[in-house]
Amino acid sequence: MEANPVGPAHGGALGTNLPRVLQLIHEHRRISRSEIGAITGLSRSAVGNLVNKACDLGLARIVEHRAPESVGRPSLEVEASEYIVAIAVHPEVDFLELKGVGFNGEIVASKRITLQEPLSIPEMVDAIVRQTQALTRRIEKLGPHYDVVGAGVVIPGQVDSATGTVIHAPHLGWFDVALRDILEARLDLPLYFGNDGALGCKAEIRFGAAEGASEVVYLHGSSGIGGGAYTRGRELNGRNGIVAEFGHIRVSSDNTRDYSGLPGTLEALVRREDLEQVLGLSKVSDEVLEDTLLGQRTTQSTELVRRQIDTLAVATANLINIFNPETVVLAGFLRSLYRFDQSLFLECLKKHAIPANLRSLNIFLDELGGNSVAIGAAELVFEHLMMNPDRVTAH
Template identity: 30%
Template sequence: MPTPTGVGTDELRRANLRAILQTVHTRGPTTRAVLTRQLGLNRSTIGALTGELQSLGLVSEETSAVGGRSGRPSHLVVPREDNVVVAVDVGVDRIAVALVGLGGEVLDRRDRRHQRGEHDVAHVVDAVAQMVEDILAGAGHRVRCLGVGVAVPGAVRAADGFVRFAPNLGWVEEPFTDLLAARLDRPVATGNDADLGALAEHVRGVAIGYSEAVYLSASVGIGGGFLMAGRPLAGARGYAGEVGHMQVDSQGPVCRCGAVGCWETKVGENVLLRLAGRLPGGGPPAIAEVIEAARAGEQRAADAVAEVAEWCGVGLRGIVNLFDPEIVVLGGCLAQVWKAAEATVNEAMARSTMMPRDDVLIRAAQFGVDSPLIGAAELAFAPVLDHPQAVPNAS
């Protein structure tokens, strides 16, 4: 890595520590030789830097022959999994909590179902705090907790995690992050679930290596997370990505936001269930049942899947024309419908997409419904990855 002009020795050392830790966190155990080539530093400097990360308790070193060959052993720099974060996904019908080690491995997981609808923020804070405390208690004194990351289905202020609007939870102007941090007495970072889904797929999923990526997921509503030039597109106040409320049908139904013909009135879970003659609120299992019924020849189910797939393609067409991504990653109901009716989605996209359809990859999210949960872990790790020397001593 070239030395930036005007950067002092201490700043350069911190930048190199950050680069090494981020590399082993995202790529796993890495040899000193690879780090030397990647960062453009000599072996003694890499040795000193990895030694400092060892003294901070963030990595360990193992010695082994490369590929089992005899000769000079390789020094492998390994992220220490006893440095953990707790990731939380506050979904519309469940709370998921995961204990994630440095390096990205999920070490433990807990899920709690709840009814869809409005939820008092204090009750959610209590439930999340109890689940976080339980999962940490299960790990005992073997771990050092670096923080808590939370995904919320709503507009979250980037600066402080203040939840401005989460309609599927019934929240308006709620200090959820501050309440949870006070209850846990730990650092808590909160982000929009779609933004964190995009982060997860970019760092560890199907969007690795793509700098222009879009992540879209649908359940009751539709959320979008965008990466432009490899960086999250947050907007002026951190609320970018509300693609569910772009108009796709000027003659369509009135949305809960008050506008007419929003995309989520055409492709949400409950839309598909209603068109197929099913009761609302069944979530992914109910969507899967409709798709199976369509494949088995049930005409109403087949018509429902085809109609939602058509509108899925219409919305994707607008997003592709506007953002020109290399890859679009689909989660939730969108992924289920795309897998079932890919040709219909593609045909609707192709009608007025400015670039050839083959130039845009469409993929289902690698982590399925857990993309926001994995992204929440990355959000919680971010402060230590950015400033390894600031790692806390307490668990």
């Protein structure tokens, strides 16, 4: 991944250049000190001081690297550490999931609770607080170097990320909930908030299927359908973070309404629960849904999936016509539709997309799978941490 160079070290170089070096270590996961110097333009001694500081903070460690069939002393590389952890908190209508994500992207601990019925706001808040505290204790018991430094809260709906206010999460039945204020009163952790689709997109473009791409459209299917978009390498955020509500694109004159009450939309016609129902499943993971869908192709399920594929292709074509991306990523349960009949999806896409925009277009499935949203939520924590590394206690 390319990085913008910073000026040579001088004066307060340690403080001004440390965030950039931490970013390189975090994004590359493992990188040599010479590569850091080449990218940043920093001197060898300056890089050494910055790497030592990153190690002191528990964010990195020095490891030996020996190339195959090489002779002589192994080279030294800098590796991102799993010790500094962000907790991703993901409330949904039928589950509450928490994952501890290390600075190196590793999932160090997780907890998933299946909900038999939707929780009220006070009940969900109680569950979030209780489970976050429990997972924090569990992570910090892994060893003396482990430190939980914040939590990223995933919202399946519209959220003002600056204020932490959930504007509308229709599946949860939440309207104008000042969630940050509520949780900050009970959790002693820095808290950050983001939309589930946008967070999945953030993770896939940094570490997954869209890594290295600058023009990206990401579609994510869960209880609803959302997504994210990057243009010229920058995330589209809209006026207040509410953007890329791709599930609400109207694709049909059908009067079936989505969870926000809009008729004929992608989300109204491509529904996860319809797939579960036709397969006789209930509240299963995306992996189980996909395995069952691909392994049990009944006449009824095939008819439903083909309709959903056609609708998904129409919506995707609309986005291709608007954004002209180099990469489209399908995530969540949408990847199951693509895998069910890739040829049908591509055939439908060609009928509705501008031919010029299809040239050299890459269509990928998410690489991070069920961890993409959690990794994206953790990024909210790590982004702030890298800009303010003094918040980390030296190890």
